[in-house]
Amino acid sequence: MRVPKRLGSAAAVAVLILFLLIGRGAASPENPAFVRNDEPSEPLVPSRIPITRNDVYDLKVRLTELGFYSGPIDDVYDEATVNAVKAFQKSYWLTPDGVVEKTTWRALGHGVLRPTTRGAEPLPEGVVEIEVDTTTLTLTLLVDGKPCRTYPIAGGKWTDLTPVGEWKIVDKGYKVGGPFGSRWMALNVPWGNYGIHGTDRPWSIGSYASAGCVRMFNEDIEELYDLVEIGTRVRIKGYLPKLNWDRPFTYGTEGQEVVLLQEGLRQFGFDAGACDGILGERTEAMLYEMAAVFGFGKGRTVVRDLITVMGIRGR
């Protein structure tokens, strides 16, 4: 049977459109493209123990707070933790099967009080920016540089610190659910998928519990979500991970060290633009400019000399 040529073309176009729609769906607001591998939303199942996963840390913290667990706080879902979960489930009239899924996470969050310190006044007109300080575990909304709202957050654990730098919101999503709570906003951190989102573990707010993302109460992220747009600048300051200054620094290098180089350049008057962690054209040009001014060569020692001058070498 011969298929008319025109019909064949139409079918091809239809298939293409279908693919495009599926492709869009993969990164739709309800299915964030930035989900980190270590923030999974699959249930924890006792039959698979031991399971090592980032969210087990939050689980153990909460079970300890509630008096169901007294072992070490780590990422391992083991027998002791399963027993603690079962005891918790029993006390909350849930099926005591040790499976940690949506219902159990929600039950664990019962009784967590969110501070009600926010101002209800409408935001003034102006340029909106976000500043996150992981030393005080706060997120501040700024309008024309003036603080207008401050929210409590949870920051990255010591092993997964929240990336310090100057980022932008590059995507937004809602109805996410699971560990991301009710809203999420992705950041353009070049070396990983990080964002600002809600949570199903509200007890973790005010602690260092995430895998590097900024966690907020769902009510807070819902409010913030409506106040900021894609492209909003997000400045994160705070604790730094262990840095490796012996790594090569060439065009295209990414990392927390590059953010510090960019901050150092700015401090000495050689502004390379946003401290975005990418050694791009402008950063490279400013490194050479500063090296030229100080009389350093262009050889292997140039970055080493510059980081010494910037005072960031020992950090």
Next chain:
Amino acid sequence: MAKGLLKQGNAGTPGAYRPFLKKSFRRFLAVVTLFLVVATLSSCLGRPEVPEKYDLRSVRLVVWDALQVKFPGYDDYSEEVSRVIQVFCRETGVTVDLRYAERREVLDLLSGAGVAGTIQKPHIVFSGEYPVISPELQDVGDSVDPGLFLDAAANYWTRDGKLLGIPAFVHWTGTAVKCPDISGQSAEGETGEDESRGGAGAVPKPSRTGYWTDSPLFLRCVLDAPGASWDADSVIRYAKWVKDSYGPLQDDPLSAWQYGQVDALYPVNPYLYKWLKVTQAEEVPVTVIPPETPSGESRFHYTVPAYLVLCEDGLEKAAAVELGRRLARSLGRWAARTLGCIPALVNDMSVFNLESGFDYDERMRIWDSVSVGEAAAPLASDYLQTVSLTGALDAPLQSFFSGKATIQSLEELIYEVFSRHTRP
């Protein structure tokens, strides 16, 4: 006689009296005289809004300046540049487009490599700390009196009687030394020699010197000196001398300085020296001395950064020279206060004397080198040749200084480098 003539005229005798000038012509003369008097008076009393010679209000200038280091506790110099330009624009009516160009862009521009993409060529450009002469540079000697500048500064930019730049300050390069006892006693561990280097003030001879071979100044300090030349024998002689005098290459001179493993650093320019001063603990003062050389001479290497005018048009050039003069004066004062450089203007020497942070001996040490110096800005082509040589010589020199190569292999490598870089 005149009276008689008048009488005769009054008598009405035809032919007997001819008036000196006709009446109508006398009126005309009176009007012209009155006009001239009014014009002269108005020009004397009226204050012109623009410089006397030109009306610059239609001029638009593109200025390339360079970013300066912002040291903690000091003002951002770019604010001063903005202020100077703002005042200039207000007083002259000139429009100025300021751009901060990278120093390597300036070198590209002056060496004829052109400017990238849609970037507009400047009318006036800051030369950077390692200046070169380009055929495009305009003589500014007809508008700027070379006598206002230090001889060394004016001479640096004078070619064939033409002043090719408006000097800003003298940028020196030397050796930074820790002086635990600056009164003249020798440093700990020394043999007791009390050497005075550079002609003024006694500074203990450093026992350990950290040095950079890949610094663009490492070879320039010796090979750019008057009478020296960039040839293989000079480099070999210098390399031997450095290894004998300073010892093996430190892997990380700046860190060695911070941790007290060396008590001197070479080569050090005013920017690095300033940083060493502000980060050094107060109980160990730091000073700067002229580096010694294989020839036994001990002088600071210096250059004279300047503002360069690139436009030929009369009005544009006049505006560019005036703005360049103001920017050069401003930068010279900033460099004196912040970096301890000598301002190029003779009248601004007091800024260096009073605000540079140097004591008398230190100022005299720098002044000794500059006052007798014969440094001159190199041609762009010559400068690029030496940049290329410096890059090619770095690896052989590092091998030698770190002990990986013998003097024989160094000689071979250096001769080979020079044979590859021989000028056509």
